[in-house]
Structure formats: structure tokens, C-alpha cells
Amino acid sequence: MIGTSLPKIDSYAKVTGAAKYADDLTLPRMAHGRILRSPHPHARILRLDIARARAHPGVLDVITAADLPRRYGIMPTTQDEYPFALDTVRYVGEPVAAVVAVDEETAEEALDLIEVVYAPLPTVSTIEEALAREDIRLHDTTKRGNIMKEVHLDFGDVDEGFAQADLVREDTFFFEGTTHAPMEEHSCVADCRPDGKITLWTSTQTPHYVHREVAKVLEIPRSRLRVIVPPVGGGFGGKCEPFAHDFAAALFALRHGRPVKFTLSREEVFYCHRGRHPVKMILKTGVKRDGAITAVHLQTFLDGGAYASYGLATVYYTGALLTVTYKIPRYKFDGMRLYTNKPACGPKRGHGSTQPRYAFECQLDKIAEQLGLDPAAYRKQLAIEPYSTTVNGLRVTSCGLVECVDKVVEASRWRERRGRMPAGTGLGIAISSYVTGAGKAIYWNDMPHSGVIVTIDRGGGVAVLCGSSDIGQGSDTMLAQIVAHELGIALLDIRVYTGDTDLTPVDLGSYSSRVTFMAGNAARAAATKLRALLFEAAAAHLGVPAERLTAADGRIHLADDPATGLAFAEAAQLAEAAHGTLSAVGSYTPPKLGGEFKGAGVGISPAYSYTACVAQVAVDPDTYDLRVEKLWVAHDCGRALNPTLVEGQIEGSAYMGFGEAVLEEQVFRKGLHKIPSLLEYKLPTIYDTPEIVALTVETHDHEGPYGAKEAGEGPLNPIIPAIANAVYDAIRARVDSTPITPDKIARALKERQRPLPAPARPHGAPTPIEVMPL
Amino acid sequence: MPKQLMTFQVNGETREVAASPTHTLLEVLREELDLTGTKHGCELGHCGACTVLVDGEPVLSCLLLAVEAQDAAITTVEGLARDNNTLHPLQLAFAERGAAQCGYCTPGFLVSGVSLLTRTTDPSRDEIKDALSGNLCRCTGYTKIIEAVELAATRMRETQQPVPSSRSRRNRP
Amino acid sequence: MMRLPKFEYRAARTVAEALEWMGEFSSAADKDPQAHAMLMAGGTDVLPNMKHRVFTPQVVVGLRGVAALRGIAYDPEHGLRLGAGVRLSELAASPIIRARYPALARAAEVISTPQLRQMGTLGGNLCLDTRCNYYNQSEFWRKARDYCLKRGSEICRVAPNGTGCYAVSSCDTAPVLIALGATARIASRAGDRILPIADLYHDDGIHPVRLHDGDVLTDLYVPSPPGDWRSTYEKYRVRGAFDFPIASVAAVARFDGAQCADVRLVLQGVATRPLPLPEVEALLRGQPWTPDLLDAAAELGYKAAHPMDNTAGTIALRRRIVRAYIRRALDALIAPSVIH
């Protein structure tokens, strides 16, 4: 059961069209909502008149900030948002009002009848502008200008480290932001019972946080709100907080006792964003002649968009995880997140660690070249020891970094092929690490991070309840596999109920790759408790010691004599007779970790996953088109509870990293998203996506459930720098920003004044390759 | 616009509904016929999530007026399983290979894939990519999806009647 | 869910019926996006534009049911006759087109996606509206930018000081048909007329297609290529599917030994209309096909293309592609795979 590639328990519903996502739900008398959004990147609202919209036939309600005047925010200390703009709009697409009507078309028509008078304000749209224009302030809560948060951390004397170094490099990198673009557009349905109890079905990764925030803003006790997560059509970090539509739907349902649905358009999903921050990074690293690192100083500047979102955590994350892959004796980190007049950035797969990892791995390649070291061997040489502590106080347990490097080196035939690739093609390597769940909740507290209830009915059916949210990664199946394993029953005997704040114990949500580790441990704890009760009853019945029993194949029997035993259902009945109704809870609280300094709460995790990637690329000599031909990705997931699902996460991460490295451009013109559509925001198609070889490394982490860590996010992180390093190998010129476009390659080549070496001409024409002067 | 009575041949059934003449087939399938298996991710032809078969060929239901689809045979994901709940081999392969992660793109891929497998049960990798090139998936990196099509194709070949197939001919010297 | 604005739908069964219905609304002078009635074939351009509210016709006349617009016929003497309602997937799959007009099959095959090729027609492709990333946006987006000259305002957002609209001709079959010397039959209430496809287009991003409101494109005729004509279509797009051309080249040539007897080159995706390259053709005609000549030809073509910053890809990229793809197309013309 554990370690077996069983089909996901929800896959049959998904392949038949039976799975009901939020937008598939219909309730009797259901109304429909649409949201009016700001066309200005920055403006004061002088007048907001909803009278005509309200009077429009078919309109049931119009909701504005006047109805929901409470601030909210996902991080308790940086609450700077209102569901609908109060008096100022700060990005194009910011919600201003919602109309609910008998159907979507009527609601849409009525949006045009809302009269808003704006007084446009000057805007800041880049990191540089946000720093320079202290006179243009987005929020009056900032201490200075548009600096939302500044972080300065020092671990050891870096100046001394640089003084000892034989080589000190300083490079500047820019990571352009990207967005999640899950295939499902955000959607929610809310209803309210006559007694005033609201139910909100919403496509979210974090039902618990939505529960907290929506109840708070509506000023109702949390016990009067129930949040249910239907199947979610992808998240990747983009559905980790409540949105205007959640608040509006819940309020409408409460006021009218009538269900309502909001489903966003694709364009609106681009405006919701909360995606990867654009980050400018200045990275300084000192090394000895043999390559040993003496000190690292990283400065990050995050373009946060108009609101805080998870940004407080993000800015810390850009510094915290750099230390968990290599031996770094001295480390200094300065981070800064700025407000700009664009949709708010937040967490995206690899949250905050993706950008500095890209910078560091590229710089390390430059260092390796200068020192004449093989980039793969060099990474192994620097690799951190398992069961050690980093300079910034992070506890590292199992670590399969070296094995990951070995696997991709071998699979890609790195040693044989590197340096001998045809002209215009290249190989590059990079490694990375990621948390297995955050060591602290978003709001600090001493309660468990995950809870699971397991109950057994008299027929032997088992129900598993957990507050987690399956967004496609397969967490429901993980819970079922663990419980099935402990109780020795088949997956079909198990029903998993997740993401329902009325019925399921809290799990903090599907973010920071925490569910397998935390909910998995909780499920295992609950199931083993129940198993003990079953064994006790079965032992009494069979007249054997409980220690000799085992649970397998739907029976409880002697481990060494399967004939002596009884059916699982029979054992359940005996146990219920002996102990009363059968149910057990399990929960998981991470150990106390980390240093004593301010900010020590970010980056701590009960375990870290490790990944290595080798990328093979080809650059077209005429057009500078970059083709990523193949990606080899080895990932230390601790233990693969379901190998096929782990591979799927590795492949999906590799694909997503590829898109960020090469194709996706998150560009704004005068504060307006240049291309908010799936036609122009270039998600890779099946043709573009490289061949991906997913390799699993198992290190059996001693705190993870059955040794498991994570696979959902970590494998994305090395992809982008591996591609960047392969591009360098192909063209001998560096592009130190993402995405790596043909124009940037052209510019880099021009700067190096080095022509692209000529590959064999496709049609065999004996012409020399010209290099485009640009 | 007043609704008008329309008749559709959907998944082998004749269904009569009153629908707006300005609505697309996507809207009518999901909102009038309760066939919510067909998904949408853009409504502009940019994603393929809304793919259905019209007379056996994959088309985008978000860009087809329902009135124009009246005489045709429409197949949605709900119609891929044969009677008695027997899944199409491609549906089974998707489940087994983990080709449906969030599952939101899955109905569209299945429909495109089934149309390919109806044409040939021996598709090359390139043919599979061609057939699925109009469907975006954000979760899988397409790898498991391609594997699932290959698995289903293999199984379909194995269970086919032993007529001389192009494959066995090709294997001869 | 993005939805369509309100309109009345009428399904035409004959060309005459379509002409009659369109005639009822012909008061709108020229083919105008705001016209009260619009023809729709596959709808793959009309419907997204309607959802974006750049088209808001009162009546949509559907051509799907018009049998006369279907069919592919070939005879060696007269060449190819294509109904305007032929779907792109039929074009791409047709054995005769693949054999005799490979560039046309190629152009159809590299359009959008299998689903859209199954829906989109040749006629609709030729009459495709020009594209611009200030224009192919939602009503909300365009309003946030105060609209633009093509629809709703007096100012072009790409070239505010310019004189017109620079939206880009993006249909893939037009450059090939122009290079092949094809003609179109156009039905109108005044009678039918035949005109070269090249004359369908002019330098006007707002009204790119020179049809009168209500005219119906019925047939396309492509002359029979003498045995040694070779043709190719090289399209650059960012992704392998979905994407419109951001620069492409249609090339047709005939060789006399090593010498180029005749050649036609048409660029697409870089101007408001398909852009023939007569100077480049003149340079190549009668000359031996040497690498130096081809380079010079590519250079000359590069100078002729002046794309604006209004599609995917930068101006620099698109110009670079023009040069590289002209060279590629000229190379491909003598490649064995293009010889039939």
C-alpha cells in the first residue's frame, strides 16, 4: 500500500466528468454575481453611485466597501486590504463593487450602471520607481515611502569571510514575476440556511484561512460559517487566500437567504494574481581557490504589487532557504518588499525561494568556470551534510542532495557529453532545496498544524476526515493510502472527506508543501490508535497476544499464521462492543525549531527536500530561439508513498519551471497587464514542453510519515537556473534575467561580441552562419 | 433574446431544451443540460478545456453557437464511458497513469484523445502530440497524459479482432 | 464565463439568402465592425471578437449551412477550386493540396489548434480581422486604455502620432494564396466578380478586407502549377500551437536548372496586409540560387518589413525572424522534401 502507485481515489470522478468543481454546482434559486473592477492603477474614489444598478430589473443586490468595511489580510500583522476598495484603488482590476442578479448577463449589464468617479493619482510600477518616488505612497501604514517590509539578518562576519576569499563575485539578477494560471478560473457558491448559517463552497487551497477571514470581515462567529472545498482545478499558490468574490457571496447569502455563484473570467484571474514576485537580486559570494564558500551576502528587492498578501513571508523566504543546500559559514541577508500599483504578488510554487535559488545557481556556475571546476562535481563538493544545522539556525535532517546530483549526471551522461555538445547546444546543472511545510502557521499559535479523524462503521467502512484541500496533487489519496496501510484494508473501503470546516479538523492548507508530511503524520497517528483498539478486541476474541497480530488484506490475523484471524468488519464490531463507537483523532505539530532572532520563524521546517536538474538546450543560430530539449530531474522526496504521483509532481514542476524560464512574460504597461489572456500569456503547449525524465531519490526521513517529505514544489526550483546555465553552455554568453527570450540572447551575444558557433546547416547548404548585428 | 426550443443529439440521447439563441454550446451543455463535465478556462478558444466531439471531431464548445450544433451528434466526457459504466480504455489509462491531477483539463484531453484513438490505435508520439496540441494542462507537464494515450492505444490494439493490422504488416521484412 | 452580447441569429441556406439578409442592413457603408449584420462562417474569429465587444452586430448571418460554399475540386487544366466554407482541417488533409500546393496545406496545418482548424474556414481566414494587442482585449481592458482608433477612439495606442491603424494581418493562408496567384469569386447583390486575392487587402488596419458590406466570398481559384513550381510556408510563432504568426514567409518559385526562373515572396504578420516583396523577387529572378544571393535577398526583405510593437514578440525579434525565415524559405525551395 505504502510505496505503491495506486490510481488516485478521485480519478474515476475526474475522468468521467462526475467531479463537481465550484462552477459546476447549481442550487435552486441560485443568483449570479459579477465584480466591477478598477480601470485605474491608482486613484481616489470620489463618488460611487450604485442607485441605477440597484434599480436595474433582475438585480438583487449591489455590494461595496460600505457593506464590508473591515480590513483583512492573510498575514495578521500586514492586513491592508478591503474586499472592495474603500476610498482608493491601487491596481487595475481591484474590486470596487459586486452586483448580484438573477443571471450573469443581467449582473454584467448592471456593472455598467454603477457610476464611479475617480481622481487618478500618480503611480509607481517598478522596484526602482517605488524606491525613488517616496512622494507617491500607496499605503500610509509604511514607515518610509513604499517599503512594505525591510529585513536585515547577519550570521557571522561576512566582511571577514570576503577578506579571506580568493575570489569574490558580485552579480545582479532579475527574476520577472510569473502567474499561476490554474486551468480553473476562481469560483465560489454561497448559501445560507434559514437559521443564518452560511455555507461557502470555494476553490481554495486554504479553507481554514478563508474561514477565519470571511467570518471576521462579515463580523459573524466562525461557527456560523462553513467553508467547503469542492475539487479544485489547480492552485499553485494562487488560491491561498480569500478573494472579494468569497466575501461578497457569503454576504449576499446571509442577507438574502438565497444561494449565489461567482465565477471569474480568465482576465479577472490575472488581476487576482498573488503570483511570483519580480525580484531584483544583488548577490555577492566569496570562495577559496578550492571552491569552498567563505561568505555570502544577498540583497533582494521584491516588487510586491499593491497589497501585502503573503509578502511578509515571501521577503523572508528570499533569504531564508539559500543556506540549506551548501556549506555557507557566513551569511548576510538584506531584503525589501515594495508596494507598486500592480496586482498583489504572493506565493507561487517554490514561494520566495525560487528567485534567489536561480541567482545563486547561476552565480555558482560562473564561479565554477572561473575556478576551472566541473559544475556538477563542485555542487557535490559544497553539499551540506545531512543532520546538520545551517548558519542561520535551520535544522537539516535527511538530505539526498549528492545522490540527486549523481542521478541526473548519470542519466544525462553529463560527464561524457558536457563540453562535447554540437555547436549551439548545451547542458546545464542546478540544484535546490525546499521546505516540507512551514514550521509556523500564518498566525502564530501552539495548536496542531494538521488534524485527522478516522472512524470505522460496523460494516468495516472507514471514514477519514481532514481539513486539507486536494488541489490535484493527490493529498486525499495520500490520506487514504496511509489509513489503508495501517488498517490493512483496501482503498475502496475508505471514504475521504476533506476541506469542510464543519466536519473536518483543521489542516492549515495546501501550501508550503506541508500536507503529506503533516496531515500524513496525523492520519498515521489516528489510524494506529484505532488499530490498537481493533487488535485488543481481536486478541481477546482469538485468545492470542495483541502484539502478534497484523492487519492485512481486510483481515486481522496472526502475523505468522494468517489462518488465525478474523475479518476486519468483525474486528470492528468486537472493538465497538468493547470500547464504544470507534473513532480516533491524530494531529501533527511541528517540533520547536529555529533560532532566537526576529524572522527566525520563516524557513524553519521539519524537513527539507532536495532536487537536482540537468537541462539540455539548443539555441537557433538565426533566430536565437531557445529550445529546451530535455530535463532530467532527480528529487529527494524522502519516500515516495505513491511513486506515480511523485513523478507527476516532478514532471509538473519541471514543466512549470520551463515555462517561467523561457516563455511566460508578466508584463504591465502603465499599470495595466499587457496580455491578460491564455493566448498571449504563453503557457507551454504539449509541443513546447521538453521531454522530462523524473527520477526519485528516497532518503527515508525519520520524522516524515513512512519517511516521506515533499514533492509538490521543490522540483521546480532547479529547473530555471539549470536552463540558464545550459544556455550559457550553448552560447558562451550569460542572460542574467528571466525569462530568457531570443532578444536577451541576442543582446548577450552582442555584449560578448562572440558569434554563435555555427552548427551544421539543416539542408546541408555550405553557407557560413551570419551573426545578426543588432 | 427569448429562449427557443432546441433539440440536440447528446451522448446518444435526444434532448430538447429551451435555450438562448445567443448562447454557445458550452453554456447550453453546462447550464441547460446539466452536463458539467465539459469545462471552461477562457471561453475564447485559448485553452481547449471545453472540447467536445461534434460528429466525431473535436471542436471548442465555447466558440460554437448552440443553435448551430443542433443537427450534429455531440459527445461530451459524460458520453465516453460505454453502457453499464464501462470506462473507455483512455479513461482507465488516465486514472491509472495519474494523467488527471487537478482533473480540470481532463475532459478536454479525453475527448481529443478518444477522437485520435478512434482514427488509429497505433499513434506515434508525434501524432499524439498533434492530436492533443489544442489542449492546455497546467499540472502534469503532459508526460503522464502522453503515457496514458500510449497505454490505452496498446490495450485497444491488444483487444482488437486479429485482422491484419498495419502494424503487423509493417513488422514484416 | 465570458458571454456573447445579444444578437439575432439567422442561418442562411443559400448564398442568395445570405446576400438578401445582409442587404437589409447594408446602410452601413463599408465593412465596419459596428455593422448591423455580420457574416459568420466557423465563428472562430467573430465570436471571440463579439465576446470582447469589438463586434456587436445586431444580426449574425450563419454560412455554415450553405452547401455551395463547400468542396475542393482540382483539374490539371483549371487548377484548384476551393469553396470559401472549406474548413482548415480539410485543406490541411486534402491529398491533392498536399501534393500540388504543399505551402497551402502547410499554412492551414500551422493555424491555431486541431479543434479550431476543425471549425475555422478558408473564407473566414481570408477575411480575418487584423490583430493588435491593444485591440484583441476585453471591453474592460480597452476602456481602461480609453480604447483606440480601430474601435472607439481617435488615437492609435501603438503609434499615437501616426496616421492610421497598424493592426496586423495575421491570416496564414492569405500570403500563400497571393504567392500562388489565386483569385476569389465574390458574390454581391449586384452580381459576382472575380478579383486577385492580393487585391482583397490594402493598407488599412481598420478595414483590412476590401469587401463591401454584405459581399460573400464564395470560391477561391488557384491556378494549376506547372510541374516544377515549388512552394513553402515558413511561420514563426512563440508556441507550437495556438499562436498567430508574428512573422512568416510564403515563397513560390520555379527553377530553370540552377537558375531561378520565377519567384514570389509574401510576408505575413508584419503589416496591416500580406506584404509582397517585389524588389526581392526582382533580385532573385533569373539568377543562380547561390548562398550569397539568398543572403542578399533576406537582407533586402528585412529592410522592407517594419512591424510595430503590437503583437507577441518584439520589433527586433520579428525583423530578425523575417530575415532568417526568408533565408529558410529560399533554402527550403530547393530542399528535396519540397519537390513533388
Ligand SMILES: Cc1cc2nc3c(=O)[nH]c(=O)nc-3n(C[C@H](O)[C@H](O)[C@H](O)COP(=O)(O)OP(=O)(O)OC[C@H]3O[C@@H](n4cnc5c(N)ncnc54)[C@H](O)[C@@H]3O)c2cc1C
Ligand atoms: C486561439 C486562436 C488561435 C488562432 N490562430 C490562428 C492562426 O495561427 N492563424 C490564422 O490565420 N488564424 C488563426 N485564428 C483565427 C481563426 O480561427 C481562423 O483564421 C479561421 O480560419 C477563421 O475562420 P472562421 O470560419 O472561423 O471565421 P469567422 O469567425 O466565421 O469569420 C471571420 C471573418 O470573416 C468573415 N467571413 C467569413 N466567411 C466569409 C465569407 N464567405 N464571405 C465574406 N466574409 C466572410 C466574417 O464576417 C468575419 O469578418 C485563431 C483563432 C483563435 C481563437
Ligand code: SF4
Ligand atoms: S494599431 Fe493602433 S489603432 Fe490599430 S488596433 Fe492597435 S492600437 Fe488600435
Ligand code: FES
Ligand atoms: S474554454 Fe478555453 S477554449 Fe473553450
Ligand code: FES
Ligand atoms: S490536470 Fe490540472 S490542468 Fe491538467
